[in-house]
Amino acid sequence: MNWPxxxxxxxxxxxxTPYGAPQLPADAALNTNENPYSPSPALQQAxxxxxxxxxxxxxxxxxxxxxxxxxxxxxxxxxxxxxxxSMNNIWAANGSNEIIQSIFLAFGEGVALGFTxxxxxxxxxxxxxxxxxxxxxxxxDFSLDVESAVLQIASLKPKITxxxxxxxxxxxxITIAEIQLLADACVKVCGLLVVDEAYAEFSSQESAVALIRxxxxxxxxxxxxxxxxxxxxxxxxxxxxxxxxxxxxLVRLPYHLSAITQAAACTAIDxxxxxxxxxxxxxxxxxxxxxxxxxxxxxxxxxxANFILFTGFKADTPKLWSDLLGKGVLIRDVGxxxxxxxxxxxxxxxTLFISALKELI
Numbered sequence: 001m002n003w004p005x006x007x008x009x010x011x012x013x014x015x016x017t018p019y020g021a022p023q024l025p026a027d028a029a030l031n032t033n034e035n036p037y038s039p040s041p042a043l044q045q046a047x048x049x050x051x052x053x054x055x056x057x058x059x060x061x062x063x064x065x066x067x068x069x070x071x072x073x074x075x076x077x078x079x080x081x082x083x084x085x086s087m088n089n090i091w092a093a094n095g096s097n098e099i100i101q102s103i104f105l106a107f108g109e110g111v112a113l114g115f116t117x118x119x120x121x122x123x124x125x126x127x128x129x130x131x132x133x134x135x136x137x138x139x140x141d142f143s144l145d146v147e148s149a150v151l152q153i154a155s156l157k158p159k160i161t162x163x164x165x166x167x168x169x170x171x172x173x174i175t176i177a178e179i180q181l182l183a184d185a186c187v188k189v190c191g192l193l194v195v196d197e198a199y200a201e202f203s204s205q206e207s208a209v210a211l212i213r214x215x216x217x218x219x220x221x222x223x224x225x226x227x228x229x230x231x232x233x234x235x236x237x238x239x240x241x242x243x244x245x246x247x248x249x250l251v252r253l254p255y256h257l258s259a260i261t262q263a264a265a266c267t268a269i270d271x272x273x274x275x276x277x278x279x280x281x282x283x284x285x286x287x288x289x290x291x292x293x294x295x296x297x298x299x300x301x302x303x304x305a306n307f308i309l310f311t312g313f314k315a316d317t318p319k320l321w322s323d324l325l326g327k328g329v330l331i332r333d334v335g336x337x338x339x340x341x342x343x344x345x346x347x348x349x350x351t352l353f354i355s356a357l358k359e360l361i
Contacts, residue, residue: 171303
């Protein structure tokens, strides 16, 4: 983009383009890894009542420390992982991207390392925050060679190392033993290990939150956008040592979480059993989609998330993406030549996707 001469935009930002998945009308929107199941009428009503209650005080600032919300999030993590965290181990923000930004603002001096392809917002936010990002190497099949990753950490000595598991956009996960090896490598270079677990509820692997007590340099990012079917509310959170949480408070914006966001998120956590009940449904649908794709002669990358990266089609990637959109199916071109990513939808969306794909390949 040609920026106007009068605009004093930072030189390092001028060549960048904004992040954003296409927002286009489609009968099957399978491009942003959302949970396809809407909140139940009971949850909708509960959220409306919670918002109505706090709306009487919207002339006042919200709880800037989100104490009730962070306590509920700590309890949720404890019940899921057998940990004993308190609100002092939790930081909440407007989506996990704000968590990522705060991490770079607080700790982003020097080099940050991530193993790509992975979540594209990690390097983008690093660049925006002025942190030197380095793309680490993965295997040709997009899996992570942990031994190689350890050597890369030792060589680069990054202040922050990112690992996404399950990895987006490829879907693979790594074990907690492998995460520990990465954590050991990071502590040797006085760096942090940030584990992005946006899709953790869809994976059978143990969460890295179990490592934090003995490894305070391990930070775990979670979100309510995926398994919790709460993308529209924008709520991400960090599980971490108390000192990390204190550092987050240095870089936060004042009153960053609205009273409405806090009320809605607290209510959703109270309905966690209902919301997480769809996880098993989506996992079963994921496996069924893999079979359907294989039956079409396509190849898939093993996924522990709510999406599938597939290849093996003869058409150019952008053309197949466009042709699918023409049939009402919106999936994601993630910038990997010969690959496309599809989110797991509901039964009707998945059926339409397979039907359209069958006609095009």
